[in-house]
Amino acid sequence: MTTAEPHETIRVGLEERAYDILIGANLLERAGEEIAARMPGARAAIVTDENVAAIHLKALEAGLAKAGIQSTAVVVPAGEQSKSFSVLQTVVDAILAARLERRDVVIALGGGVVGDLSGFAAGIIRRGMDFVQVPTSLLAQVDSSVGGKTGINTAHGKNLVGVFHQPKLVLADTSVLDTLPEREFRAGYAETVKYGLIDRPDFFEWLEANWREVFAGGPARARAIAVACQSKAEVVARDERETGDRALLNLGHTFGHALEATTGYDSARLVHGEGVAIGMALAHRFSARLNLASPDDAVRVEAHLTQVGLPTKLSDIPGELPDAEQLLAYITQDKKVSRGALTFILTRGIGQSFIAKDVPSSEVLTFLRDSLAR
Numbered sequence: 001m002t003t004a005e006p007h008e009t010i011r012v013g014l015e016e017r018a019y020d021i022l023i024g025a026n027l028l029e030r031a032g033e034e035i036a037a038r039m040p041g042a043r044a045a046i047v048t049d050e051n052v053a054a055i056h057l058k059a060l061e062a063g064l065a066k067a068g069i070q071s072t073a074v075v076v077p078a079g080e081q082s083k084s085f086s087v088l089q090t091v092v093d094a095i096l097a098a099r100l101e102r103r104d105v106v107i108a109l110g111g112g113v114v115g116d117l118s119g120f121a122a123g124i125i126r127r128g129m130d131f132v133q134v135p136t137s138l139l140a141q142v143d144s145s146v147g148g149k150t151g152i153n154t155a156h157g158k159n160l161v162g163v164f165h166q167p168k169l170v171l172a173d174t175s176v177l178d179t180l181p182e183r184e185f186r187a188g189y190a191e192t193v194k195y196g197l198i199d200r201p202d203f204f205e206w207l208e209a210n211w212r213e214v215f216a217g218g219p220a221r222a223r224a225i226a227v228a229c230q231s232k233a234e235v236v237a238r239d240e241r242e243t244g245d246r247a248l249l250n251l252g253h254t255f256g257h258a259l260e261a262t263t264g265y266d267s268a269r270l271v272h273g274e275g276v277a278i279g280m281a282l283a284h285r286f287s288a289r290l291n292l293a294s295p296d297d298a299v300r301v302e303a304h305l306t307q308v309g310l311p312t313k314l315s316d317i318p319g320e321l322p323d324a325e326q327l328l329a330y331i332t333q334d335k336k337v338s339r340g341a342l343t344f345i346l347t348r349g350i351g352q353s354f355i356a357k358d359v360p361s362s363e364v365l366t367f368l369r370d371s372l373a374r
């Protein structure tokens with residue numbers, strides 16, 4: 001028996017695909033009982049990366065074993081470059097070699113890279129295995145573990161190959177964040193701020209006042225994770241496959257993804273959350289330039305991101321960047337492009353983001369040229 005520690009439960013209301021997100025301390029110990037209760041008799045493949053395996057794999061294996069769940073571990077290199085066809089093939093082969101069945105479970109133990117990669121593997125092996133997310137980075141706890149977007153990157157652009165495949169359960173163990181490197185915590189904080197900037201101005205204001213407590217851990221951190229998960233759960237329940245307002249979750253990503261692709265998914269130069277931070281600052285400046293929002297809002301957003309140590313300008317990225325035309329070439333591969341027209345998430349002010357269709361590429365190009373010169 002384990003002592004049940006208090007945790008928060010958020011439900012993602014997707015009818016037959018509905019699932020719980022559990023948020024709290026020491027959930028790795030409880031993973032076995034939570035999974036066995038929902039997927040009785042399942043065996044497990046734990047997909048993780050080298051960094052997370054060294055610190056947290058044993059605790060998860062022990063948690064599963066306590067509930068009688070047999071597991072096989074598949075360990076991939078850490079970093080964005082693991083979201084590739086070659087690593088996907090390694091993961092798929094290892095899961096098939098372990099002879100797991102469709103109703104066995106793939107468990108993602110790691111950040112968003114492991115979640116996106118192993119969720120994609122789970123979505124295609126035997127046309128869809130059960131899947132559980134055990135997010136270990138802040139970014140994965142506030143964003144990537146929820147909502148069922150999975151996939152890999154290609155030289156043509158970010159996340160261009162993948163499937164929607166919802167998890168059956170998300171276990172966000174807040175204690176594992178204590179071992180997350182500071183730079184990665186900041187990157188996850190960018191996706192946390194995103195929810196305030198989309199449609200929760202009070203949350204943005206709260207973060208401006210309480211970000212130090214969020215970084216320090218404790219109740220403020222758990223609250224920030226819960227607000228983010230609640231926001232994402234509501235959007236995903238309304239629009240699972242991004243035919244409408246789920247696209248708002250892409251705030252900062254149209255620019256950010258182009259920057260990740262153009263830096264070769266090289267984590268030494270830019271990680272996803274940093275790309276999103278720069279992308280959100282650019283989206284606010286672009287909105288001001290198009291006279292949609294006050295320039296003061298862009299200044300305020302940039303000030304907060306800078307205060308916590310996040311990059312906000314193209315010149316904050318180490319190394320050479322290509323010219324505006326090449327950046328635009330990546331932007332035109334974005335999945336929101338429809339019949340050739342660009343879609344951006346723009347804003348009328350803090351917490352007033354909206355989906356802007358048919359944004360002229362000439363405006364984007366001029367804006368990118370100016371931003372590269374800044």
Ligand SMILES: NC(=O)c1ccc[n+]([C@@H]2O[C@H](COP(=O)([O-])OP(=O)(O)OC[C@H]3O[C@@H](n4cnc5c(N)ncnc54)[C@H](O)[C@@H]3O)[C@@H](O)[C@H]2O)c1
Pocket residue numbers: 049050051052055078079080083110111112113114116136137138139140143144145146147148149150159176177178179180181184187188191271272273
């Ligand atoms: N599917 C979605 O909805 C969604 C949403 C947001 C982001 N993403 C994707 O998520 C990825 C970024 O995720 P990320 O920021 O978690 O990156 P990541 O998975 O690379 O993890 C960041 C780094 O932290 C390490 N790490 C993770 N947890 C740790 C822990 N507890 N202790 C010590 N080290 C730990 C990892 O090994 C890695 O080096 C991107 O590929 C992005 O596209 C997907």
Ligand SMILES: O=C(O)C(=O)C[C@@H](O)[C@H](O)[C@H](O)COP(=O)(O)O
Pocket residue numbers: 143146147149158159191242246247249250253335
């Ligand atoms: O869940 C979503 O929807 C998001 O857009 C969340 C983003 O933070 C995430 O980075 C997502 O992977 C981007 O989606 P994409 O469709 O632009 O690849």
Ligand SMILES: [Zn+2]
Pocket residue numbers: 143191253272276
């Ligand atoms: Zn993101």
